[in-house]
Amino acid sequence: MLNILLERLRQGKRTVAFPAAMPPLPPRFRGLPVLAESPCAAGCASCAGACPTGALGADEQGLYLDLGRCILCGTCAEACPGRRVSFSRDHRLASSTRDGLVLRPGGRLPHVAPLEPARRKLFAKSLRLRQVSAGGCNACEADTNVLTTIVFDLGRFGIDFVASPRHADGVAVTGPVTRNMLEATLGTFAAVPDPRVGIAIGTCAISGGLFDGSPETTGGATPHLPLDLYIPGCPPHPLTILDGLLRLLGQQTPPPTA
Amino acid sequence: MEFPHCQAVPLAGAAVLPPVLFRREILARVDAGWRMLALFGLPCPGGVGLCCLLGRDADGRLAFLRQVPAESYPSLTPDCPQAHLFEREVHEQWGIVPQGHPWLKPVRFTGCPARPEEPRPAPGVTDHFRLRGEEAHEVAVGPVHAGIIEPGHFRFQCSGEDVYHLEISLGFQHRGIEARLIGGPDKRTIHFMETLAGDTTIGHSLAHAALVEALTETAVPARGRAIARIALELERLANHTGDLGAMAGDVGYQPTMAYCGRIRGDFLNLTGLVCGNRFGRGLVRPGGVAFDLDKPTIRELLSRLELTRRAAFGAAELLFLSSTTLARFEGTGRVSAETAREIGLVGPPARACGLPRDARHAFPLPGAGPKDIPMQLHDFGGVYARALVRRLEMEASLDFIHDALIGLPEGPVRQLPAGGLPGGMVAVGLTEGWRGEICHVAVTGDDGRFAAYKVVDPSFHNWFGLAVALRGQQISDFPLCNKSFNLSYCGHDL
Numbered sequence: 017m018l019n020i021l022l023e024r025l026r027q028g029k030r031t032v033a034f035p036a037a038m039p040p041l042p043p044r045f046r047g048l049p050v051l052a053e054s055p056c057a058a059g060c061a062s063c064a065g066a067c068p069t070g071a072l073g074a075d076e077q078g079l080y081l082d083l084g085r086c087i088l089c090g091t092c093a094e095a096c097p098g099r100r101v102s103f104s105r106d107h108r109l110a111s112s113t114r115d116g117l118v119l120r121p122g123g124r125l126p127h128v129a130p131l132e133p134a135r136r137k138l139f140a141k142s143l144r145l146r147q148v149s150a151g152g153c154n155a156c157e158a159d160t161n162v163l164t165t166i167v168f169d170l171g172r173f174g175i176d177f178v179a180s181p182r183h184a185d186g187v188a189v190t191g192p193v194t195r196n197m198l199e200a201t202l203g204t205f206a207a208v209p210d211p212r213v214g215i216a217i218g219t220c221a222i223s224g225g226l227f228d229g230s231p232e233t234t235g236g237a238t239p240h241l242p243l244d245l246y247i248p249g250c251p252p253h254p255l256t257i258l259d260g261l262l263r264l265l266g267q268q269t270p271p272p273t274a
Numbered sequence: 275m276e277f278p279h280c281q282a283v284p285l286a287g288a289a290v291l292p293p294v295l296f297r298r299e300i301l302a303r304v305d306a307g308w309r310m311l312a313l314f315g316l317p318c319p320g321g322v323g324l325c326c327l328l329g330r331d332a333d334g335r336l337a338f339l340r341q342v343p344a345e346s347y348p349s350l351t352p353d354c355p356q357a358h359l360f361e362r363e364v365h366e367q368w369g370i371v372p373q374g375h376p377w378l379k380p381v382r383f384t385g386c387p388a389r390p391e392e393p394r395p396a397p398g399v400t401d402h403f404r405l406r407g408e409e410a411h412e413v414a415v416g417p418v419h420a421g422i423i424e425p426g427h428f429r430f431q432c433s434g435e436d437v438y439h440l441e442i443s444l445g446f447q448h449r450g451i452e453a454r455l456i457g458g459p460d461k462r463t464i465h466f467m468e469t470l471a472g473d474t475t476i477g478h479s480l481a482h483a484a485l486v487e488a489l490t491e492t493a494v495p496a497r498g499r500a501i502a503r504i505a506l507e508l509e510r511l512a513n514h515t516g517d518l519g520a521m522a523g524d525v526g527y528q529p530t531m532a533y534c535g536r537i538r539g540d541f542l543n544l545t546g547l548v549c550g551n552r553f554g555r556g557l558v559r560p561g562g563v564a565f566d567l568d569k570p571t572i573r574e575l576l577s578r579l580e581l582t583r584r585a586a587f588g589a590a591e592l593l594f595l596s597s598t599t600l601a602r603f604e605g606t607g608r609v610s611a612e613t614a615r616e617i618g619l620v621g622p623p624a625r626a627c628g629l630p631r632d633a634r635h636a637f638p639l640p641g642a643g644p645k646d647i648p649m650q651l652h653d654f655g656g657v658y659a660r661a662l663v664r665r666l667e668m669e670a671s672l673d674f675i676h677d678a679l680i681g682l683p684e685g686p687v688r689q690l691p692a693g694g695l696p697g698g699m700v701a702v703g704l705t706e707g708w709r710g711e712i713c714h715v716a717v718t719g720d721d722g723r724f725a726a727y728k729v730v731d732p733s734f735h736n737w738f739g740l741a742v743a744l745r746g747q748q749i750s751d752f753p754l755c756n757k758s759f760n761l762s763y764c765g766h767d768l
Contacts, residue, residue, distance in 0.1 A: 019595060020592060023588050023589070023591075024529065026584075026585075027533050027536075027588065041546075042543065042546040044547075044548075044549060044565065045550045045551075046551070046556075066461065067461075068462045087465060089555065090556060091461075148418055148425075149422070149423065149425055149763075150446075151447050151448075151449050152447075152472070153764050154473045154764060155553045156472070157472075160422050161422040162535070162538075165536055165539065166532050166535065167539055177422055179420030179421065192449060194446065194447060194448055194449055196397035196446045197425055199396075200397075200446070204418055227450075230451075232384070232453075233449055250555060251553065254539075
């Protein structure tokens with residue numbers, strides 16, 4: 017018993033102060049992409065040709081980056097001769113709309129609007145989620161799971177992951193939703209009583225990500241479920257996920273440290 | 275055709291054997307201590323021919339065997355049980371029938387792509403083992419499990435609390451990656467490698483890098499290789515720590531569970547310090563690594579490593595001092611060395627049965643001496659041994675990283691592979707990931723593109739080991755046995 021207490025003292029209190037303060041992220045962390053307003057060289061498609069998931073491109077309005085397809089690999093930043101694409105250290109990537117993930121030079125940032133009053137009132141102090149991994153590579157799963165450890169202590173926000181969809185207020189999907197998991201994903205969502213929330217965690221769950229176009233995957237959760245929150249990343253940092261969840265419930269979260 | 279690791283060889287050098295000789299050659303080698311590392315189909319004129327890669331741990335030799343295209347062949351499984359899942363996989367993918375295989379159930383429930391006219395089975399819907407009798411009952415679990423975990427379907431055949439047999443039916447995570455690798459390498463290839471099993475990003479991307487380096491005869495700068503190997507051991511530390519914590523949690527021992535959950539993240543954050551991503555995305559590339567370490571970063575890594583070492587060992591010590599925990603661990607989920615050898619276990623579960631199988635020793639990467647990281651063996655074969663092997667491996671990895679950071683060679687971190695890939699070659703990349711041996715085999719076509727790219731995650735060998743470990747156990751010990759293996763679903767399903 018004594019050794020347990022002594023070890024408890026040695027290990028110390030390690031819960032992060034978030035959202036009161038922003039914990040440091042590693043210097044090389046690749047967060048929210050930033051598109052510079054300077055024009056592209058005529059005919060240059062270096063970045064779009066380099067992007068492994070087709071997240072980056074140009075249309076009649078000019079250069080765009082679809083964060084819902086981006087795996088934040090950083091290839092485009094190296095490929096662009098004009099340095100128009102760079103990666104900031106801003107961890108706040110979540111959006112409450114799919115369209116809100118399409119970034120443009122000087123355009124608006126991804127934004128999470130709180131749930132509408134009826135569901136916000138129900139879930140603001142207690143949100144139970146059933147997580148469904150549907151082709152996730154276990155990175156999104158791991159960095160979602162880590163929220164339940166003492167470091168992030170998700171329970172202090174009234175948010176928890178539960179075993180049964182019957183006990184849940186919503187579903188959080190990871191992975192590109194494989195053909196073989198489509199039925200189970202839909203069945204799990206259907207088993208959650210209404211009103212409920214739908215959340216896509218990770219780029220795969222938003223658009224199929226790297227696996228988009230494979231006949232064995234179905235484009236993530238977006239085509240199949242009504243979603244209230246899209247959290248991009250490959251995988252999203254735990255603070256990106258937590259930031260999105262808290263803002264969905266109407267809480268204030270801190271900006272990244274300079 | 276025999277060759278050493280990290281050397282590509284011409285495909286034409288492997289004689290194309292008739293089925294009887296192919297089978298005889300494999301069985302003779304397995305009897306002589308070789309292991310089956312991969313068995314896969316290679317499309318060639320006249321149909322699909324089987325290819326088998328064997329490895330010998332004693333001296334790191336590899337053997338590549340080919341069989342003439344045939345619609346059926348005498349099954350290896352009755353004489354070589356480690357072939358059972360490979361043969362089911364080849365049957366599902368190509369429709370090639372191993373005659374005499376005990377039970378050709380689907381592996382990934384894709385139907386047979388080579389025979390699109392046949393219906394695709396529904397996932398998990400197939401014949402299962404059934405125990406009959408008034409006292410027998412069946413417990414079916416999944417695909418969606420209670421927790422944040424990948425999907426799979428488990429069926430327990432029980433009498434009261436006792437499990438007679440556990441059948442594991444996977445395939446729910448199948449993303450079709452191997453099919454997408456054909457015709458590569460392209461701009462998605464390295465990212466597929468990093469997500470084959472997302473918790474083994476470094477292990478798989480390093481195996482792929484070794485394979486490409488062998489094909490292109492690229493000499494990796496010593497500094498780049500050292501940084502990749504540091505990341506490989508950090509990945510092992512993070513996951514072994516997480517596993518010890520999860521095993522503690524499964525027997526209700528909260529202190530170690532709580533601490534390890536946090537310490538696992540501390541190790542992941544060290545990988546984040548190296549390359550910006552907690553899982554090592556973007557770090558390992560063919561020819562070396564994409565990020566160098568400057569002196570302040572090395573100093574910070576060393577100081578945080580020391581703090582994390584103390585925390586991890588403190589948490590582990592509590593676990594191994596708790597008599598109630600040890601009482602649950604000891605004797606639970608045992609696999610004998612003989613069974614482990616027969617079914618081809620790899621990684622910590624194999625080393626916990628006393629089998630000296632470690633790709634870092636048998637098949638070291640160029641520039642990595644086989645003896646620079648000691649192998650940890652234990653021979654009790656159960657949960658306790660699998661926990662202890664992990665704990666000892668953490669110590670070895672920490673010592674390795676410490677020494678590697680102190681003595682990091684000077685110079686560049688990457689040598690870009692020159693030009694495209696040579697055509698008509700076979701190359702192999704082997705690394706010891708935290709779950710065990712990762713094997714990548716590629717055959718290039720005449721155009722220098724991948725004509726076949728086979729990935730064998732350690733989970734592919736080890737899932738059956740979990741089923742065997744649970745025989746005769748109480749069903750309530752399943753979570754503990756499961757966590758003591760902690761296998762990958764997507765790495766198996768690909």
